[in-house]
Amino acid sequence: MPRPDRLPPFERVVATHGATVLRVCRALLGPVDADDAWSETFLAALRAYPDLKPGSNVEAWLVTVAHRKAIDVHRLRARTPVPTETLPERPASTGIPGSGDDELWQAVAALPFTQRAAVVYHHVAGLPYAEIAAILGNSTDAARRAAADGRAALRRHYQLETGTRR
Known part of the structure; x- marks a missing residue:
């Protein structure tokens, strides 16, 4: 210990x-x-780790670093063309023509970035909203609202697909 x-x-x-x-x-x-x-996250974390205060929430800190790396990738992806053999009939939702993710991750990927991040950080990483707020640079209420809006959008997506109503 x-x-x-x-x-x-x-x-x-x-x-x-x-x-x-x-x-x-x-x-x-x-x-x-x-x-x-993931690699970039841990390389950056390794460089910054000696300056981390003892007793810090290391998991939340690493998710913050991963969040920043994800933003870097999104920015790079927006500026980088993707070469393909043939042009798709319509734009791909994930930005990669012909990529075939499963349905849930396509729905999550379609969310606005803040909603996607709040849903992922809370439901995948298990972080509390106060830590999500610190990562996203907003308030705890805003982080909770972004996650709620993201979940609501996912529910609407699945209700429209299945044709079910509550």
């Missing part, structure tokens, strides 16, 4: 939180960019 006045070894941090960070990266970016974002 690490002492409260010391940080655990970085290898233990990777072993403990690596799977959560990978799930967050996959949910925010999809399977193609997730591994690179």
Whole structure:
């Protein structure tokens, strides 16, 4: 058990939180960019780790770093054309022509970034809304609202697809 006045070894941090960070990266970016974002997250975290205060919530800190890496990937993706053999008949929702994610992740990917991030951070990473607010740079109420709006949009999406009404 690490002492409260010391940080655990970085290898233990990777072993403990690596799977959560990978799930967050996959949910925010999809399977193609997730591994690179995971690596970039831990490279950046390794550089900053010595300055982290003992007793900090390391998981929330890593999700914050992963969030910033995901924003970097989104910005890069918006500026980078994707070469293809043939042009698709219509634009792909994920930005990658011909990519075939499963239905849920396509619906999540279609959410506005803040809603997607709030849903992923809360339901995939298990973070409380106060920590999500710190990551997104807004209030706890705004983070809770973004997650609620994202869940509502997903419910509407599935109700329209199945034709069911409550």
